[in-house]
Amino acid sequence: MSSRKQLIVSHAPFWHNGSGVPERSYHFLLAALPAALMGLATFGAPALAVLSLSVASAIGWEVAFNYVSKRPVTVADGNAAVIGLLFAMVMPATTPWWLVLLGTLLAIVVGKQIFGGIGANPFHPVALAWAILFVSYRPFFDFDGMLVNYNFDFPAAYPIAALKAFGPEAVAELPLLDLLLGRQTGGIGATCGLAIIAGGVYLILRGFIRWEIALSFIGGIFFTALLFHIGDPTRYASPWFHLLTGYTLIGAFFLAPEDSSSPVNFAAMLIYGALMGFMVILIRNIGAFADGVILAILVGNTINPLVDKIRPKALGKVT
């Protein structure tokens, strides 16, 4: 019996298309990189410090939690790095180090690991961490105050805050092309619309995010803003302005379509995205906050389990 071969036995199917979780994360990082690099070009060395600390500390918190909870170390799947990078991208370049550490701790531990790790988080970890910090440390999210020591060759007012404070006239002079090319202030990786769109289109084409959510989110923002704008152009800015400022694009391509916290059925994805887009404009136009993207995404995350019940009839079922 010694000549017997040790064969591998497992269940069908015996083929696999080769996809994997690490591959998804690394492509996510790759897609987010152009926007982060544009942020570096705009904000310089402080932005690099925030980015590096955020990615490193996110990975560190994940390892620490893995050890504390006696679970296998999961940083190799790249998800912690993605969370770290995205967290830095929505923060101002001058964020203090302790806020970055606190933010990634909240994102990794409260946002993801206490729910059971990857795939189990009901909210986007970055959105949750941002929201907790936003209500706790409001001054650090005032981009005009945080970026006051910079000398930009473009208007240094945070467009979405200027709109809230002074109405559409204050931002009417901003050229849309400048906004698209990143000549505006904001989060490190949230200013250059073109780079974010490029990354998002890459992710959509490669099938790493669900296009239905990204497009319906943008559609929801556009049409709701359009209705407000048509209703009263003197009080509400044009939909194009809403698309290119604040966290709209990074929310559409990197935050809203996060795997775990969003639905998977076609109709549900469209409703989910559109509803979040609608919420964004409600918060921006009549709510108390300047930018509602991340808060709207959190609201969207809460209805995900419910909306995902809208699904096609399975094969061979009558009702």
Place this chain on the structure above:
Amino acid sequence: MTQRSFFGFAKPRFIYEELTDTLVTPQSVPLPSAVTLYIDKPYAQKDALTLKSGTPVKTGERLSLGDDEGPAVIATVSGTIQGLSAFTGDYGKRLTAVTIEVGKDEPAPEGFDPAAPPTLSYLKRYFTTAPGAPPLASLADSERGISKLVIYGGDADLLTHTNQYVAKTRSEALKKGIEVLQTATELDEIIMALPGETIQGHEYPGTTVINVPASYPSAQPLMVLFKTLGYTVPSDGDTTSLGVVFIRAEAVAAIGSAYLTGKLVTDKLLTIIDKQGNRCLTTARLGTPVRQILAQFKIELADGDRLIFGGPMTGSAIFTEDQSIMPDTDAIMVQDAADVSVCTDYPCINCGDCVRICPATIPVPMLVRFLEAGQYEEAADLYDLFSCVECGLCSFVCPSRIPILQYIKLGKYELAQILTVEEANE
């Protein structure tokens, strides 16, 4: 082509390949020195007394374990019995393995008689272990009431050509087989399902030929049942209660051929898929060990390789090359250690790839969560477990490499066990 395409939003698509018109005659594997046949009954010590080692057997003889009407196997060779042993098949199914040392070929003096009236119980007696494994026990089960008999003119899995070859080359035997089955079952209508556009040249009396799409998994039995024939999923998942029985073309041809020639068919047609994915058809005596077939085709097996009975999507891996081919082995696939994909216990990340590819529109991410937790009844009631056609495409695309199909089949198996116990208690 099994790799993910660059444009990941495009679904992978598999097509059942059609055999070309120039059909090569299958190469036949020489008779082995010993064959092993399986009787569908758990092995018991006392059975060794009924089939003692050294007992002579003749080709076509019916070997049963004591009870002549009970489970049996038709000897495919002449020779002497070497011994009996216990054998465990898929899902812990317990069988008795009978090993026969091959001697000089002699037909059994009494056995199958083509002149005898073809009743279901007579067919069940002689054809249950015929090549293609005709489901005669289900047909003969008078309690169920069979309403439809569906013949596969093609193969359910990919890369497999066995039944397609039979449908293309053995039409005389098929016609006779259909006639015999019609007499035996007294069914008005027999359906023949053919994948692709191969309907031409297939005309059988009393048979409706239907096409199923050439794209995988359209020819999987449950897919034909729910999609092509439009049946609804029974609430307890017991598809046999629908009264539709599926039979391989090879099995029909085996019955027909026996009635035409007076001799039982003992050779099984197989598709051999080697490590490079090259395929060829071969015939081998039922009970031939896989080792011999691999040697014939000069396929080297190494540690860490995978040996599969059936195709790449729905076959079952076997653990030893000493196992012999069974009546339902349509293909033997060999996978190199480098190509073996391994499942993981990583959690579902809810990416939705399975939802996009599922031909039965099942909410797979929710289903797999319930199945992982062992909540099979909830999985069936809330998340359409019984709609699954068991094609394996969800596991094929899963980035977390969850053995989804295994969970699904386990869930169905466990629920069927519960159902059986409940019926027994009634």
